[in-house]
Amino acid sequence: LTSTPPQISEVLQKYRSVFTEELGMYAGKPVSLNLDPNVTPICMKARKVPFALREKIDAELDKLVEQGVLEPVDHPVWSTPI
Known part of the structure; x- marks a missing residue:
């Protein structure tokens, strides 16, 4: 286990709303x-993704769509891999 230096703990505490999991x-x-x-x-x-990671990536993309960060596009004019 490692401990968090006091300066970092202060910043995390002061700006805790920025460092939430949400x-x-x-x-x-x-x-x-x-x-x-x-x-x-x-x-x-699109980038090639190893088969072993595909399920995790799909789950994360679904989560981002649910959160409104991403939205599905059928025929993009612009696109770049993420």
């Missing part, structure tokens, strides 16, 4: 991304 949500003004209309969209191929 996902936080942005509460500020709406944000929009201004994309240059002259840029051609790219669609990158």
Whole structure:
């Protein structure tokens, strides 16, 4: 076992709402991304995932969809592997 240095414990305690296990949500003004209309969209191929990790990755992606972090897209114009 390792112990947490006192300085780190202070920061964790002071900002405990930031270091929770739960996902936080942005509460500020709406944000929009201004994309240059002259840029051609790219669609990158998905990374290969070892079969042994596939179930864990699928579960994590499902969790992120449930939390509203990700949403399924059938025909993406832009895409990049995560």
